[in-house]
Amino acid sequence: MQTELSAKAHEVLQKYWGYAKFRPLQEEIILSVLEGNDTLALLPTGGGKSICFQVPAMCLEGICIVISPLIALMKDQVENLRKKGISAFAIFTGMSRREIDIILDHCVYGKVKFLYISPERLQTDIFRERLKKMQVGLLAIDEAHCISQWGYDFRPPYLQIAEIREYIPDVPCIALTATATDVVKGDIQEKLSFKPNRKVFQKSFARANLSYSCFYQENKLQKLLQILQNVQGSAVVYANSRKKVQEIAQMLAQHKISADFYHAGLKNEERNRKQELWIKNKIRVIVATNAFGMGIDKPDVRVVVHWELPSSLEAYYQEAGRAGRDEKKAYAVALYDKNDIDNLEIQVLKSYPPPATIRKVYQMLANYYQLAVGSGAMSSFDFDFNDFIKNFNLDANEAHFSLKILCDENIIHLSEAYFSPSKLLFLLNNNDLYAFQIANKNAEPIIQLLLRMYGGELLTHFCKISEQAIAQKAGTSVENVIRALENLEKMRVVIYEKQKDKPQLTFVVPRQNAENLQLDWQKINQRKERDLRKAKAVAHYVQHESRCRTQLLLEYFGEISYEPCGICDICLKKKKEKRLSEHYYEIYREKILKALEFQSLTIEELILAIQPRTREALVEALQKIIEVGEVEMTENHKLKRVV
The missing domain is CATH 1.10.10 (Arc Repressor Mutant, subunit A)
Known part of the structure; x- marks a missing residue:
């Protein structure tokens, strides 16, 4: 039986992907899925995870539903599958109900082989009703560490996946990730309701061709230039903010190094253009936030440099692992100074406001909507964050992270629109914008106000804006602001991406007395301690001066190696x-x-x-x-x- 399955898998691999053989561990994972086992596959970045569910899906009858949190990755994989003549679709944020309806119809009545969908979409009635009518052959969960509260990128919607399995009880499930500790591995299997016939496959986290280095550096630019001079070829430089990636790219360009910047604030066409130029080696260095790199298949990256430290070793391992996928010598370098080490802990503490602050924000929400104790269950309201914090003179960071914890604890729910406010980008450069203002005096006040409120970044990339905040500053109505921005767009001065829907805030449970707010403080503190441990692990890793870097990373992931790598x-x-x-x-x-x-x-x-x-x-x-x-x-x- 296994011989027949193996032959079928090899036939599919050759026919659609053009490969004669699988990479290490891929075939074992694929055969486990084809035998009907729930399967957890841990393969390092660049280890060929997508083959592990795409090949068995092509061998099985019915559609493969792929759950992924990454829109860019979904689009990229759908496009690649279509190029191979395989019918594939993706449903993600920003699509209209009509578009979604048509795709789901294709999945029920057409010959669709792959449906990529974000975890948030699993909760919708339209998806669940159509799922009952689909012939599903395989359920694949990418970035499976997101399901674990003890992972580094926990996302509550992933917890809905187990409910979906009740609609398709006989369908095998494959969960894939590049990084997971022993605790997270166990949590993934539990949260996905893995059956007793489960199997776990893990390839060593060691990368024999990847040299890790960490340097304490006050002058990071000088060190980065030295690295790029010593290591020829394609490079990625990671930094934590949009402003910083732009600054670094400009500094590299001033030193005659071909470089560009990339972040989620750029419009799609611009992101795709920059990404394509880098992939084709027309740009040598891409300086990016962590929005860049997921699912990008570029094997010849010779060096990945972290200008600032990520919040966990899981994130670092994934990002650094984008170097040397062709298995030739490559380098992963972390640069840090004292501020970087201090900020690791500071950022975690900011993410977990004290209980008194969370209670205060909850009380302010109740006051904002004038809800009495015991009322308001499942009531939804329009929510303007900027208006809310201004009303009660709240710190924006404290309010945001308090709201996030209230969401995580299922006390309130914020719609996707809260995370996708209106965005604006100026199409004109400084000189042309100045000339436009001279020629159009009526438009000058709104342009000057926008630049005062959001700065020169509006000239280089999309910035999130609040029409409510602009209206308050201008002493006018929101409607007048929207009309002024739409006029500027008609005159080709700006691109104005208006928020599709007003953000909605829903009180999931009846309004509680803030002093007795029913939150799982123990679990919140456990998550906080987990994140602090992760931050300390990063600090320990970069500051260590005596042990092999690869051994340190392997140990973190529960893998013991007695042989130093010899190249860090x-x-x-x-x-x-x-x-x-x-x-x-x-x-x-x-x-x-x-x-x-x-x-x-x-x-x-x-x-x-x-x-x-x-x-x-x-x-x-x-x-x-x-x-x-x-x-x-x-x-x-x-x-x-x-x-």
Whole structure:
């Protein structure tokens, strides 16, 4: 039976992907799925995860539903499947109900083989009703670590997947991720309701061709230039903010290095253009936020540099792992300074406001909508975040993270529109914009106000804006602001992406007394402690000066290696020290034996006689000479040559 399944899998691989054989572990994973087992597959970044569900899906009858949190990855995989002549669709944020309806009809009545869908869509009635009518052959969950509260990228909608399995009880499930600790692996299987016939496959996290290095660096630009000079070829530089990636790209360009920046604030066409130029090696260095890289198949990246530290080793391993997918020598470099180390913990603490702050924000929400205790269950309201925080003089960060915790605890629900406000981008450069204002005096006040509120970044990429906040500053109505922005768009001065729907805030449970707010404080504190541990693990990793970097990473993921990699900065430093030690041993052995040829000397007298470059090198050489019996220590603490 297994031989037949293997032959079928190889036939599909050859026919659609043009490969004669699978990569290590791929075939074992595919056969497990084809045998009907719930399967967890852990393969490092670039290890060929998509093949592990796409090939068995092509062998099985029916559609494969792929759940993924990454729109860019969904679009990319759908496009690649279609190029192979395979029918594939994706449903994601921003599509109209009519578009979704047509795609789901195709999945029920057409010959669709793959449907990619975000986890948020699983909860909709339209999807669940159509799912009952679909012939489903396989359920695939990508980025499966997102289902675990102990993972580094927990997303509550992933918890709905187990409910979906009730509609398709006999369909096998494959969960895939590049990184997971032992706790997360167990949690994934539990939350996905894996059946007893489950199987887990894990390829070693070690990358034999990838050299890891960490450098404490006050002048990061100088070090980055040195790295790019020493390592030729395609490169990625990661930074944490949109502003920073733009600054770094400009600095590299000033030093005659072909570079561009990438982040989620750019319009789609611009992102795709930059990505394509980099993939085709027309741009050497792409400087990006972590929005870049997921699902991009570029095997010849020679170096990935982290200008700032990510929040976890899971994230670092994934991002660094985009180097050297062609299995040729590549480098992953982390640059850091004292501020980076301090900020790791500061950012975690910001994400978990104290209970008093969360209670206060909840109370302000109740006041904002004038809800009495015990009322409001499943009531939904329009929600303008900027108006809310201004009304109660709340700190934006504290309010945002408090709302997030209230959402995670299922006390309230915020619609997708809350996370996708209106966006604006100026199409004109500085000079042309100045000329336009002179020629169009009526438009000058709104343009000046926009630049004061959101800065020059409006000239380079999309910025999130609040029509409510602009109206308050201008002393006018929201309708007038919208009309002014639409006029600027008609005159081709801006691109105005108006928020499709007003953000909705829903009170999931009846309004509670804020002082007795029913939150699972123990679990919240556990998540906070987890994130602090992850931050400390990053700090420990980059600051370590004695152990192999690969061994440190493997240990974090529960994999023990007794062999150092031999190519990280620590291993190379030890090799250099060993060579130096051997070099000095040969030099000082001869000098020591000559100095002791006719006399006995104390160590201090020997040092004075030889005058070595370093005391440590001479003492080390002396210890080896004593060990082999060429010199001995007398009772009066003098060194004597053994004849």
